[in-house]
Amino acid sequence: MVHFLARRSTLRYLILRQTSKLSASMSTSQSGPQTTNIFTSQLRQLRNLSSNDSVLASGNVISHLIFSGNPTNLPKSAKVLPGYNQRSLISCGVRLFSSQAAAATEPSTSDGLTVEGILANNWTILDESENDWKSHASAIAQSIHLIKKRLQWKKLMVRLDLLSAELNKPNLWDDPVHAGKISRKHGSLMGKMKEVMAFEQELCEHIDMLKLAREENDSELESETMKALLRMRRDSKEKELEAMLSGEHDSSSCFIEVQAGAGGTESMDWASMVMQMYKSWAQRRGYRVSVVDEMPGDIAGIKRATIKVDGEYAFGYAKAEVGVHRLVRISPFDSAKRRHTSFAAVAVIPILKDVSSRVQIKESDLRIERFRAGGAGGQHVNTTESAVRIMHIPTGITATCQNERSQHQNKASAMAVLQSRVDQLEMARQAQMNAQHTESLTEISWGNQIRTYVLHPYRMVKDLRTNYEVSDPDAVLDGDLDGFILSFLSASLDKDEDQYAI
Amino acid sequence: MMKARCLLRAPYSSSPLVSSTLHRFCKPGNKFASQNHTLAFSSSVSSSSVSPISSSPSPLSSHHKPQVPLFLRPPIYSATLSDLTNFFNWGKTLASSVGSSFEQIDNGPDATLLLRELKWFLDDAVEDSSLILHLGTPQNERFLSMEVRLRAGLDQIYQLWKQRIEERRPLQYIVGCEHWRDLVLSVEEGVLIPRPETEKIVDLVEDVVGKCGVLREGLWVDLGTGSGALAVGIARVLGKSGKLIATDLSPVAVAVARYNVERYGLQGSIEVRQGSWFDPLMDLEGELAGMVSNPPYIPSKDISGLQAEVGKHEPGLALDGGVEGMDHLIYLCMRTSTMLKPGGFFAFETNGEKQCNLLAHYLENAAGSNFRDVSIVSDFAGILRFVTGYRK
Numbered sequence: 001m002v003h004f005l006a007r008r009s010t011l012r013y014l015i016l017r018q019t020s021k022l023s024a025s026m027s028t029s030q031s032g033p034q035t036t037n038i039f040t041s042q043l044r045q046l047r048n049l050s051s052n053d054s055v056l057a058s059g060n061v062i063s064h065l066i067f068s069g070n071p072t073n074l075p076k077s078a079k080v081l082p083g084y085n086q087r088s089l090i091s092c093g094v095r096l097f098s099s100q101a102a103a104a105t106e107p108s109t110s111d112g113l114t115v116e117g118i119l120a121n122n123w124t125i126l127d128e129s130e131n132d133w134k135s136h137a138s139a140i141a142q143s144i145h146l147i148k149k150r151l152q153w154k155k156l157m158v159r160l161d162l163l164s165a166e167l168n169k170p171n172l173w174d175d176p177v178h179a180g181k182i183s184r185k186h187g188s189l190m191g192k193m194k195e196v197m198a199f200e201q202e203l204c205e206h207i208d209m210l211k212l213a214r215e216e217n218d219s220e221l222e223s224e225t226m227k228a229l230l231r232m233r234r235d236s237k238e239k240e241l242e243a244m245l246s247g248e249h250d251s252s253s254c255f256i257e258v259q260a261g262a263g264g265t266e267s268m269d270w271a272s273m274v275m276q277m278y279k280s281w282a283q284r285r286g287y288r289v290s291v292v293d294e295m296p297g298d299i300a301g302i303k304r305a306t307i308k309v310d311g312e313y314a315f316g317y318a319k320a321e322v323g324v325h326r327l328v329r330i331s332p333f334d335s336a337k338r339r340h341t342s343f344a345a346v347a348v349i350p351i352l353k354d355v356s357s358r359v360q361i362k363e364s365d366l367r368i369e370r371f372r373a374g375g376a377g378g379q380h381v382n383t384t385e386s387a388v389r390i391m392h393i394p395t396g397i398t399a400t401c402q403n404e405r406s407q408h409q410n411k412a413s414a415m416a417v418l419q420s421r422v423d424q425l426e427m428a429r430q431a432q433m434n435a436q437h438t439e440s441l442t443e444i445s446w447g448n449q450i451r452t453y454v455l456h457p458y459r460m461v462k463d464l465r466t467n468y469e470v471s472d473p474d475a476v477l478d479g480d481l482d483g484f485i486l487s488f489l490s491a492s493l494d495k496d497e498d499q500y501a502i
Numbered sequence: 503m504m505k506a507r508c509l510l511r512a513p514y515s516s517s518p519l520v521s522s523t524l525h526r527f528c529k530p531g532n533k534f535a536s537q538n539h540t541l542a543f544s545s546s547v548s549s550s551s552v553s554p555i556s557s558s559p560s561p562l563s564s565h566h567k568p569q570v571p572l573f574l575r576p577p578i579y580s581a582t583l584s585d586l587t588n589f590f591n592w593g594k595t596l597a598s599s600v601g602s603s604f605e606q607i608d609n610g611p612d613a614t615l616l617l618r619e620l621k622w623f624l625d626d627a628v629e630d631s632s633l634i635l636h637l638g639t640p641q642n643e644r645f646l647s648m649e650v651r652l653r654a655g656l657d658q659i660y661q662l663w664k665q666r667i668e669e670r671r672p673l674q675y676i677v678g679c680e681h682w683r684d685l686v687l688s689v690e691e692g693v694l695i696p697r698p699e700t701e702k703i704v705d706l707v708e709d710v711v712g713k714c715g716v717l718r719e720g721l722w723v724d725l726g727t728g729s730g731a732l733a734v735g736i737a738r739v740l741g742k743s744g745k746l747i748a749t750d751l752s753p754v755a756v757a758v759a760r761y762n763v764e765r766y767g768l769q770g771s772i773e774v775r776q777g778s779w780f781d782p783l784m785d786l787e788g789e790l791a792g793m794v795s796n797p798p799y800i801p802s803k804d805i806s807g808l809q810a811e812v813g814k815h816e817p818g819l820a821l822d823g824g825v826e827g828m829d830h831l832i833y834l835c836m837r838t839s840t841m842l843k844p845g846g847f848f849a850f851e852t853n854g855e856k857q858c859n860l861l862a863h864y865l866e867n868a869a870g871s872n873f874r875d876v877s878i879v880s881d882f883a884g885i886l887r888f889v890t891g892y893r894k
């Protein structure tokens with residue numbers, strides 16, 4: 001933000017900045033009493049602090065004041081319009097003094113538009129290439145909204161208030177260790193809060209700038225601002241994804257397993273369609289895909305299969321797919337052309353990156369067998385089939401791999417699957433993760449349907465958890481899953497936040 | 503891993519099998535030497551269709567020029583994705599038509615396995631093998647006119663797959679390689695395709711040299727090296743200081759083994775010598791730290807009933823172990839104590855329980871009590887497969 005702004009025509013920038021600050025403070029002052037309350041309460045706090053002989057605590061607060069109140073990042077030569085400056089200094093100082101104040105003076109544009117307001121406007125989000133500021137702003141606002149959810153914003157504010165109250169206690173520094181802890185915690189939450197607020201502020205400033213540019217017919221400034229908005233949009237998308245995929249193992253690679261439900265060939269065919277959907281999805285995302293284990297159906301499809309999806313955040317995304325997927329169509333395997341409903345279960349297992357967090361598997365706890373071996377073996381037989389099944393005796397967990405071209409590699413692959421399954425079991429035991437994501441195929445109950453794909457009598461795919469719905473099943477089956485995945489992930493953030501809402 | 507300490511049985515002289523075998527021990531390999539050429543080239547009718555194209559290995563053997571595996575050939579051919587999809591569908595139909603018929607005739611591959619082989623075949627033949635994952639799926643329809651680069655001409659690809667199904671030519675000869683352990687070894691007609699069971703010998707050696715640094719530093723031999731699988735695998739386990747000699751009677755095997763040694767950059771640690779068993783090792787009596795071998799061990803009477811991929815295509819010299827299948831094994835064991843230095847390790851692969859027991863019994867008793875810790879080790883299918891031990 002700073003670099004970008006520093007490059008701007010500073011004078012213009014300052015006018016704008018001050019105007020926006022001013023109007024922000026004025027817009028709140030319309031609800032008079034509240035502002036006054038905050039203001040006086042801040043002053044009271046200031047007084048308290050200065051009467052407190054703790055240098056650190058008061059120093060902290062004062063540095064906040066100075067830092068946030070002064071446009072320190074601007075060149076010294078920048079001219080500040082007299083009159084505006086003082087008031088804005090006060091409003092900024094107040095704004096960042098405590099979280100309560102921060103919430104009260106939410107960043108807004110000169111005409112009072114806040115990020116919440118942008119969201120509420122529900123402006124259509126167009127493709128990035130469309131130079132439409134409303135679309136950019138709306139996309140950015142959505143990202144900010146998601147990031148706030150991930151940070152458990154409401155909870156964060158409450159905690160900040162509690163910490164501020166704690167910091168204001170006159171006897172706080174009687175226990176310097178405790179005080180240090182509180183002050184550090186406060187600082188770190190404050191940092192997070194300020195980062196988001198600064199982001200909101202930046203958005204508002206861009207919008208103001210754009211309006212100004214249009215009013216003044218300054219096309220150069222307009223295009224520059226538009227570019228800045230676009231840059232911010234990309235930036236915020238990235239931040240949003242980071243925020244959404246911040247689970248402990250989200251950045252890991254993973255295995256995806258699909259198993260056909262009851263119903264013979266029709267459901268085995270469905271299982272292989274589901275598997276193909278994930279292969280395509282993973283390839284679209286640029287992940288490496290390899291088939292680890294595949295049990296083909298007798299006539300068509302698969303009974304069960306495991307693929308490995310290699311790449312950053314594969315697990316974070318794929319975990320959204322865990323559960324039962326239901327298909328309704330006229331079965332090509334039914335000569336009477338009746339409508340069939342079939343099921344396929346999906347499980348996702350993270351491949352832990354941190355070797356030290358893996359369960360140590362003892363060699364002596366393993367039973368390794370050649371799979372489907374028969375006859376004399378050795379020189380008698382030439383087969384490319386070298387499948388291996390490994391069983392972890394203490395847990396009874398097994399893993400098979402037959403898709404590698406050497407037994408050695410099949411063993412290594414099966415061992416990797418086994419390791420991840422054992423790790424997953426251990427994680428489930430420690431309840432470190434959302435219970436559902438840790439479900440293995442055998443545990444997934446066929447009642448846990450997450451999505452329905454209807455090919456007949458009408459066409460649609462609907463997620464039963466989020467109600468996200470599309471009318472083009474072919475695209476979805478061709479791997480176009482991100483809409484479903486992202487809406488599920490952001491919905492789970494909602495759930496998380498609700499849990500903490502006070 | 504199952505290790506069974508072998509049980510003591512009656513002395514070998516009372517065992518008719520061992521004594522009868524021993525009577526005929528004199529260099530059994532020579533018996534087959536004359537067959538070598540006919541056997542090695544008997545399948546060359548089909549193999550000639552895949553001629554080495556370029557980047558051929560340096561002339562290592564004056565007798566035989568090894569073939570370059572398909573996956574290493576330059577992608578100088580091309581076809582549209584549509585053509586390739588057609589081939590894939592044709593190949594699938596051909597493979598599916600097999601059903602379980604080969605399995606019923608001689609325990610050969612079933613349709614499922616052949617379909618997997620078809621994918622692997624394309625993996626090797628197509629430059630961008632990520633395409634294969636999507637062959638025949640609807641999303642590829644958009645790209646049907648796209649050109650795909652190939653390592654063999656499309657007509658040749660058709661011909662090769664036909665050979666796989668109709669002549670039962672092993673996939674490994676068709677693609678010119680076998681994936682074995684973490685290696686991709688070059689193979690061709692005239693050389694045994696290394697078996698998954700044999701991988702275990704490398705594990706056994708790894709255990710042994712892990713425990714004993716002196717053995718790691720010492721000289722190892724692989725007798726009847728074939729493609730050089732064991733030699734290359736063990737040399738990599740021994741590490742930089744490893745020294746190993748690999749021998750084979752077959753000139754094709756010697757050439758292919760040298761090629762594989764070169765491909766893995768192990769010329770510095772592996773020397774390949776041609777000759778019958780210990781003949782090329784006369785200078786090394788009592789010097790060896792370790793000795794491994796997977797000699798031919800199939801009883802002669804079983805050769806005719808072998809699975810077509812083996813019986814019709816793999817060299818008899820690599821398979822036929824004489825009447826009881828033990829001619830070579832016994833011969834090798836008889837010389838083991840003179841070749842190994844004290845403390846030296848050996849591992850032999852056998853046909854199964856019967857041969858293991860006989861061999862272990864022989865080594866523990868008849869061989870003048872020269873050995874200690876003679877063990878029988880089973881393979882992953884649970885068949886007693888290997889005999890190992892140390893020279894006292």
Ligand SMILES: C[S@@+](CC[C@H](N)C(=O)[O-])C[C@H]1O[C@@H](n2cnc3c(N)ncnc32)[C@H](O)[C@@H]1O
Pocket residue numbers: 379530531532694695696697700725726727728729730731732749750751752755777778779795796797798799819820821
């Ligand atoms: C069963 S194959 C094993 C090849 C290789 N070691 C492997 O495990 O894949 C037996 C090998 O012994 C070789 N062989 C047969 N008779 C031999 C002899 N008299 N001296 C040396 N090698 C011989 C064959 O040429 C063949 O390569």
